[in-house]
Amino acid sequence: MISWLKGEIIHIWKISTKKGVVLNVGGIGYEIQLLPNQIHKSEGSNEIELWIHQVARDDGTSLYGFIDVNQRDLFREIISINGIGPQIGMSLLEDFDVNQLVYAIANKDSNLLTKTQGIGKRIADRLILELRNKLQRFIDNDETSHYDKRDIEPNQFSKYIDEIYLILNSLGYVDYEIKDSIKIITSNEKENSLLLNTLSAEEKAELMDKHLKEILMKLSEKST
Numbered sequence: 001m002i003s004w005l006k007g008e009i010i011h012i013w014k015i016s017t018k019k020g021v022v023l024n025v026g027g028i029g030y031e032i033q034l035l036p037n038q039i040h041k042s043e044g045s046n047e048i049e050l051w052i053h054q055v056a057r058d059d060g061t062s063l064y065g066f067i068d069v070n071q072r073d074l075f076r077e078i079i080s081i082n083g084i085g086p087q088i089g090m091s092l093l094e095d096f097d098v099n100q101l102v103y104a105i106a107n108k109d110s111n112l113l114t115k116t117q118g119i120g121k122r123i124a125d126r127l128i129l130e131l132r133n134k135l136q137r138f139i140d141n142d143e144t145s146h147y148d149k150r151d152i153e154p155n156q157f158s159k160y161i162d163e164i165y166l167i168l169n170s171l172g173y174v175d176y177e178i179k180d181s182i183k184i185i186t187s188n189e190k191e192n193s194l195l196l197n198t199l200s201a202e203e204k205a206e207l208m209d210k211h212l213k214e215i216l217m218k219l220s221e222k223s224t
Contacts, residue, residue, distance in 0.1 A: 002063065005030060006049045012039060018087075020065070023048070032065040033086075035094050040187055053079075055086060064090065070098045070138060081130050084123065091116050095158075102138045105131050157193040160204075161185065164211060173219060181215045181222075 007025035014020075020033040032050060050065035051072035064086055066072040071093055078089040092101055095116045104112040110124035161182060168178045185192055196204060 002030075002052045002054045004050070005032070005052055005065070006047065008047050018090075021048070023050070023065075030063060032063040033090065034065050035071075035090060037094060038065075038067055040183075053086075062086070066093075068098070074098050074101065074135075074138060077131055077134060078127065081126060084126070088118060088123065091118055098138060102135050106135060106139065108132065157196060160192075160196060160208070164208065164215070167212065168215065168219075177219060177222075181218050184214055184218060185211055 005023055005025050007023040007030070009021045010024045010029065011022040012019070013022065013031070017036075018033055019036045019039050020031065021039075023030045023032055032052065034050075048067075050067065051069045053064045053066075053072055053076055055062045055064070064072075064075065066075065075086075075089045075093060078084060078092060079086055092113070096104065103109075105128055108128050110121060110128060113119055113124035113127060114121060164182060164185070165178055168181070169175075173181075195207070199207060
């Protein structure tokens, strides 16, 4: 069982919604699926350390990598539930950090969980039922119990990005142009998420104006 790998990233791949890397470890290339938000963190790095969960099936072996060991361990808890597969686990950990996800499960907040694409009420209820009494070690380690629900709205940043996307789309920019240009914001997702939680509606509007000006400047530079 592979549990941890350290090596050089030699390729970043994408298949549909799945993203990952090929990691050169001692001359062997390991294909590992990562959380999409961790791809940005790995870009430009010559070397990366990953906590690994290995899934062996009849049609092959899959590796799932996480920068933080608590992410890997929580992923294992999620997919231990019968009928819940790795892609659901990856989707949840893409939208929530460990503290946020544990908080939602421990507080039986199924509405929060269903904001993740592919998570319906039935799956959310099963996660809560089967995991809410099994996550104490994450609470102890990460002080999740001290989180204020107002600080963990998972899709606030996503909604902010969606709004910017719609504005740019209405101005005539196409999908690939927008996705490339908004990296100005998404590359600092954690910082901007925390910032959004502290701002009033008026301050958020001012921040959006600032981001839009930066993005439009970048787009105009590319068109010249």
